[in-house]
Amino acid sequence: MDKMDRALRELGQMDELAAGDSPVHRLSPWVKLLVTLGYIIAVVSFDKYALSGLLPLILYPLLVSQLSGVSLILGLRKLRLVLPLVLAVGIFNPFLDRAPLLYLGSLPVSGGVVSMLTLLLKGLLSLLASFLLVATTPIDSLCAGLRKLRVPQTMVTLLLLTYRYVGVMMEELAVMSRAYHLRAPGQKGIHYKAWGSFLGQLLLRSMDRAGELYASMRLRGFHGEFYYAPSRPCGGRDLAWLLLWLGAFALLRLVDLGALLGGLLRL
């Protein structure tokens, strides 16, 4: 089905994005990991009403997107499946927390609305930062970076295999749904009576294939370490990137730049 094919192509597209070349792509993967981690911690740790303090942190995804040539619009499109979840988490806040927190002109804005927007922004920024990390770092380099940060081998291997497994499963799904629809022309979706056997087959087939893939890795000497990921020595450029961003995040976290600017404007 063309929907499946599109999903497959999107997964391949992430690999291709990550294989691109830009100043950001060239940074050492574990530095990018640390910066992304620092960013998410900074974003998440803001108070639930701290909308104004959060706003300047939008700079990070904007700048990284500029430097890497990976479009944020594309990121939003890829995140479209997860974003509603973030929305769903905050959606009830306006009903639960009605006390006015601030006034826009003479219009009272309740704490619930502010906290909903803050939550939304936190989710969006964290997701975008993760997207940019994955879009500028091949999965294998990412795993190598995780190993360098002392994440246990089993967890990293699991992550790598999950990533591959999802791809394999989607390929199988594409093949199977094509086979199904060739024999059920004009039918929308898959008839509910066939769901059970369809899912069972899908699981078995993708497990078989994933097993072969893993065997193929083991046959070529894979024991859970990532010797083969392109590992560039960590240079001054990487260190500068790390320190500058972590410094900026700390600063933005401690100083409410948004409110400060807002205050200046009001003067």
Next chain:
Amino acid sequence: MITLENVSFAYEPGRPVLDGISFHIAPGEAVGLIGANGAGKSTLMKVLLGLEKAEGRVMVGGEELTKESLPRVRRKLGFVLQNSDNQMFMPTVYEDMVFGPMNYGLSREEADRRVDAVLEKLGLEALKHRHNHRISGGEKRMAAIATVLAMEPEAVLMDEPTSALDPFNRRLVINTIRELGQTRVITSHDLDMILDTCSRVILLSGGRIAADGPTEEILRDKALLEAHRMELPLRWQG
């Protein structure tokens, strides 16, 4: 190089897929493993690679296959899978090719040199930086063979190396196999290819060895082949 002594294997108890297989393959020998669908060819390869644990003795390069010797034994063997989609798992052909050598401790420079040498030998330079999910089935098969050759194994096992190839690539694979100095074990339904690449044939049927001898002798034996659900090579048919 490879010796099997009374090897038996079953996926499900009571339904043996391999039933008392014994043979010896000398270093440098090229052996064709033939048999109808379901005869147990792929299973036999999995047993040789230690992917399935069988009864009996498997010796590779003078060493018995056990849990302890498994990493050393595997290092001597290169395996081209029946389905290349399951063989290629890195984003690009190049990364797939350096995967094995670097896992075995080669430096990136050495690995790069090997990759370039193999690609040149097979005339596949254009594939080097292509993405695995963007190349055709035949190109993927060629790339899979290249990844295995880049590991410079002592013996090469190939499961259906010419299926899904166009005549040009099929010929290329045949010539490549012929020129290899390593021990080779090749399964195929393409008996003309076996005829061109192997000096000896082992015929599997119902989990047993139905015949083992010089290629010409076995592949000319119409009665024998037909008794085991096979036909003469195309070039010898009417």
